[in-house]
Amino acid sequence: GTCLFEGINVSEGRGTEKPFQYIGAPWVDHEQAVLLLNELNLKGVNFEAITFTPQKMPFHSRPPFLTGKECKGIYVNIQDRALFAPYKTGIAMVWAIHKLHPDKMVWDEKTMNRLHGTRRLEKMIHNGTHPSEIFASWEEELAAFKERGKGYFRY
Numbered sequence: 001g002t003c004l005f006e007g008i009n010v011s012e013g014r015g016t017e018k019p020f021q022y023i024g025a026p027w028v029d030h031e032q033a034v035l036l037l038n039e040l041n042l043k044g045v046n047f048e049a050i051t052f053t054p055q056k057m058p059f060h061s062r063p064p065f066l067t068g069k070e071c072k073g074i075y076v077n078i079q080d081r082a083l084f085a086p087y088k089t090g091i092a093m094v095w096a097i098h099k100l101h102p103d104k105m106v107w108d109e110k111t112m113n114r115l116h117g118t119r120r121l122e123k124m125i126h127n128g129t130h131p132s133e134i135f136a137s138w139e140e141e142l143a144a145f146k147e148r149g150k151g152y153f154r155y
Contacts, residue, residue: 001090002076007111009104010097011071015054015064022052023093024073025066027104033074036096040131044083048075091121092131099128 002020005012013022024030030049037047050073056063074093078084098105112122124134 001086001088002093004090004094004112004115007108007115008094008097009065009106009108011052011054011064011066011073013052013054013073015057015060015067016052018075021076021078022050022071022073023076024050024052024071025104026069026071027101028072028074028097029100030072030074032100033093033096036099037074037092040092042089042092043085044078044080045089046077046079048077049073050075088131088135091134094121095125095129095131095134098125102126 002012002023005023010023010025010028013019013024016022030051034047034049051070052073053070054064054067056067076089076093107122107126109119109122113119116122120137121134124137
């Protein structure tokens with residue numbers, strides 16, 4: 001779910017010991033973001049304020065975004081993998097950072113449309129839609145998909 005940050009001017013934690021679990025940028029108010037996120041009571045996850053500095057690793061073909069810059073970040077601390085919903089978590093994090101920094105968060109429309117599939121998420125985030133409403137917005141489509149796919153799912 002935190003791959004969504006590949007389409008936003010926020011580090012997804014590449015170049016750290018916890019890529020995709022450390023999310024941040026120098027301008028993020030990580031303390032406030034963590035408060036907002038923990039108030040959502042997402043299942044299986046807790047959020048912690050951290051700082052990290054992405055570094056180029058020998059296996060990287062190019063330096064990670066924000067290499068060498070100290071980032072104020074959020075640690076996605078997974079407590080229960082069975083309950084954890086990664087995509088909901090990523091959306092909630094995008095919402096929290098946008099809510100705090102609508103003037104600093106830059107949305108790469110082409111990348112985000114590829115990652116999310118439509119512009120609906122962008123519109124909802126920019127309109128201030130609460131994560132619970134975003135999650136609810138796809139329930140009908142998800143139920144229809146599950147119904148159509150019943151004969152194909154093996155487990």
